Amino acid sequence: xxxxxxxxxxxxxxxxxxxxxxxxxxxxSMVIIGGSGTGKSVALKCVLGLITPDSxxxxxxxxxxxxxxxxxxxxxxxxxxxxxxxFDSLSVWQNVAFRLLRGSLKRPKDEAREIAIEKLRRVxxxxxxxxxxxxxxxGGMQKRVGxxxxxxxxxxxxxxxEPTTGLDPIMSGVINDLIREIVVExxxxxxxxxxxxxxxxxxADKVAMLHDGVIQWTGPVSEMDNSGDPYLTQFISGxxxxxxxxxx
Amino acid sequence: xxxxAPLAALGRATLALLxxxxxxxxFALSALSHxxxxxxxxxxxxxxxxxxxxxxxxxxxxxxxxxxxxLALQIYDGGSRFSAEAVVPQIVAxxxxxxxxxxLVGLMVAARVTSSIAAEIATMKVxxxxxxxxxxxxxxxxxxxxxxxxxxxxxxxxxxxxGDIIGVYGGFLVATGTLGFNPATYITNTWNFLENSxxxxxxxxxxxxxxIAATMGCYYGMNSGRGAQGVGRATxxxxxxxxxxxxxxxxxxTSLFFAS
Numbered sequence: 427x428x429x430x431x432x433x434x435x436x437x438x439x440x441x442x443x444x445x446x447x448x449x450x451x452x453x454x455s456m457v458i459i460g461g462s463g464t465g466k467s468v469a470l471k472c473v474l475g476l477i478t479p480d481s482x483x484x485x486x487x488x489x490x491x492x493x494x495x496x497x498x499x500x501x502x503x504x505x506x507x508x509x510x511x512x513f514d515s516l517s518v519w520q521n522v523a524f525r526l527l528r529g530s531l532k533r534p535k536d537e538a539r540e541i542a543i544e545k546l547r548r549v550x551x552x553x554x555x556x557x558x559x560x561x562x563x564x565g566g567m568q569k570r571v572g573x574x575x576x577x578x579x580x581x582x583x584x585x586x587x588e589p590t591t592g593l594d595p596i597m598s599g600v601i602n603d604l605i606r607e608i609v610v611e612x613x614x615x616x617x618x619x620x621x622x623x624x625x626x627x628x629x630a631d632k633v634a635m636l637h638d639g640v641i642q643w644t645g646p647v648s649e650m651d652n653s654g655d656p657y658l659t660q661f662i663s664g665x666x667x668x669x670x671x672x673x674x
Numbered sequence: 675x676x677x678x679a680p681l682a683a684l685g686r687a688t689l690a691l692l693x694x695x696x697x698x699x700x701f702a703l704s705a706l707s708h709x710x711x712x713x714x715x716x717x718x719x720x721x722x723x724x725x726x727x728x729x730x731x732x733x734x735x736x737x738x739x740x741x742x743x744x745l746a747l748q749i750y751d752g753g754s755r756f757s758a759e760a761v762v763p764q765i766v767a768x769x770x771x772x773x774x775x776x777x778l779v780g781l782m783v784a785a786r787v788t789s790s791i792a793a794e795i796a797t798m799k800v801x802x803x804x805x806x807x808x809x810x811x812x813x814x815x816x817x818x819x820x821x822x823x824x825x826x827x828x829x830x831x832x833x834x835x836x837g838d839i840i841g842v843y844g845g846f847l848v849a850t851g852t853l854g855f856n857p858a859t860y861i862t863n864t865w866n867f868l869e870n871s872x873x874x875x876x877x878x879x880x881x882x883x884x885x886i887a888a889t890m891g892c893y894y895g896m897n898s899g900r901g902a903q904g905v906g907r908a909t910x911x912x913x914x915x916x917x918x919x920x921x922x923x924x925x926x927x928t929s930l931f932f933a934s
Contacts, residue, residue, distance in 0.1 A: 476805050500811045511806035513798075515721075525810050528713065575810075 427452050428473060428583070428617065433482035434639075435468055442468050444639030445482070450632075452487075455609050455616040457626045457647075459661060460636035461670065466619035467508075469636065470585055473617070474503060486583070497530060504576035504614075506605075508588040510568035512560035518571050519556035522546060525579045545574040549604055566597040573601070577608055584609065586618040590625050602628035623662060626650070635661060637670060698915075701893045702885075708813070708820040715821055722825035726787050726888070730833055733786055737778050738770070738837040742844025745769055750853050762855065763863040766845035771872045772932070775838040777924050780883030783830055784916035788891040791822055792912035795895025796905040804896070819892040823885060830884025831877040838876055875931040882927060883920045890916035 428450040435443040442465040450456040458466050471477040473484050473491055484491040491499065512521045522542035526533045533541070543553045549570040560568060569589065576584055589605060590598035602625050609616045609629075618629050626633060627647065634644040635658045643655040650658065660668030749765045795818055798804050804814050842864060849855040894912035898904045 471805070474805075474809055476808055497811045500809060503809060505806070505809045507802045507806055509801055511802040513803055513806070524812075528715070529811050531811075 427485075427487060428615065429485045430469065430472075431483045431485070433469070433472060433484060434480045435465070435472065435477065436480055441639055443472075443479070446636070446639070446641055448634055448641050448644065450615060450617055452615050453613055455606075455618070455629055455631045456634060457618045457620060457630035457632070458634045458636055459619075459621060459623075459626055461621065461661070464636050465639060466636055467587055470587060470617060470619055474500070474505070474585070501525075501530065501579065502582045503585065504579065504581035504583070505585040506569070506572045506576045506587065506589055508591055510560070510565075510572040512568055512571055512575070514560055516559075517556065518546070518551075518558050518560065518563070519543060521560065521571060522574045522578050524575060531579050541578060542574070545578050546571070548577070548608070549574045550600070565592050566594075566601070569593065569597075569601055570604070573604060573608070577612065580612065581614060583615045583617070584612075586616065586620075586629075588620055588622075589618065589629075590620065590622050595624075598622065598624065599628070605629050637661075697897075698889075698893055701896075702889050704815055705819045705823045705889055705892065708816045709824045709827075711816075713816065715817055718817060718821040719825055722822045723829055725790070726783065726822070726825045726884070727829035727833060730783060730786055731836065733782050734779050734833050734837045735840050737782050738775065738841035739844035739847075741774055741778055742766060742770055742841035742846075743848045745774065745841075746845035746848040746853065750849070759853075762845065762849050762853065763860045764867040766849075767842055767864045767868050768872065770841035770845070771838045771868060771876045773924075773928070775841055776834045776876050776879035776883060777920070779830065779834045779837040779880060780887065780920040780924070781917055783826070783833065783884060783887045784890075784913055784920060787826065788887045788912050788916040789909050791888060791891025792895040792898075793905060793909045795892060796898030796908040799896065799898050800900055800904060814896065819889075819896070822892060823888040826884035826888035827881055828884075830887070831880035834876055834880030834883075835873075838873075871931070875927070878931075879924060879927050882923050886919045886923060887916045890919065 430446045430448040433443050433446040434441070446469055458469065460466050468477055472479050473486070475492060475496070478492070486499070486502075513524070516524070519539050519542040520527065522545055523538040525531050526538035526541060527535065539556070543556055546553065546556060551567065551570050551574070555563065555567065555571075560571065563571065586605060589601050593601060605616070605618070606629050616629070618625070620626060630647040632644065633647050633650050635642045635655070637657050642657040643653055645653060651662065653659065656669045660670050745766050746762050749762050750759050753759045753761055753765075795804075798818070807814050807817055846857070846860055846864075849860055850857045890912045894908040894915070898908035
């Protein structure tokens, strides 16, 4: 379980997180929604230690995320970045098997390559892309490779940062379905941040709405449409009228 | 208020400069400490050796040969004013080995290697590849900085050695080809005049300049701002800082070795 307890984070005068409280139960898929620049990515990066909160605590399975062995902690996570964040200098299979080629999870090269090809197959890519470089792939293929890399070491917790941004609606649907299948199949805890409502409905068990640095609403995805929360209702409907200020 | 505003601005700029010097010093120490502690990334080190060393050879060779050749012409012409044309081999040798070899190689490495390191790491930062490294349990200082800094520390002295030899050869070509020097005498005069300390100081300078060039590239890359503008600024600043620090370090090292 991942627990945010009164987490604050500012960048200079800009207060991004103003006391985030949230629980993500083990094995559930939580999707955090909210407008651009509301701090969704910041919240996610705080869990991984990529950004240090100013105050408050984040616990993973009851232990403070900032304490203890970093490598062992990060070995439990997989992450799909918004732009893929694939390493340009490495081939596709070396990207996927990155964690299996070095560090505590190191395997022999042939075995790592085999696992990488199996993961590529899992995300719908054929083995012939294994020796290509990321720059030779389309946006959708890069997302798939990023997804394969995120699941290569069988993590317990997977983070997805805007998984469908920049993709066409059909490819977005494919990625959403893949994410859902993989999360269910692996029994992983998933935390996704997005503002794509199709993704929310496809991926989420639970939804949390982040606005103004706090969680405005959280609940099961089935209750999202009848929440009665004005912020969530405005966000879902995409209306310019409502409590969320829309700059025209 | 109006009177104190320039002073306040000066104070702010001075404090910012001091803070940056502190950050660069801490970054350099951190890079050195990561070089000494495992894990070591052999593939990245080999790739950095190739990029910093082997691929810099053409530009270093061309720079050195033209500089050595021009130096020979200048010394011959200047020396003729007081009938000292015969000192061309000695002055070319000492000029190239003690000063021009290390400095020009250092500046060429700053132009070629510092810029490419800064641009590559800055691009990795803006495309979240550095964050991805962290989430894959890999320390960016260890994976990106340590191999590049160690490679530059070891290979730039070799480049300086090569540059020294090619520079002297450039002088030899001009002196024997157009100025009428005897080849055997030229080589003997060069060889007899140089001392071990000249060569050792040249190689030490190379090592220090290599360290500066790679560290500046990594520092500005890691601290790059967002977007294409951030990458551009990081690249420009890294080369500026490396070039100025190389020239300043050259003065400090020359004072240390020879000002006695």
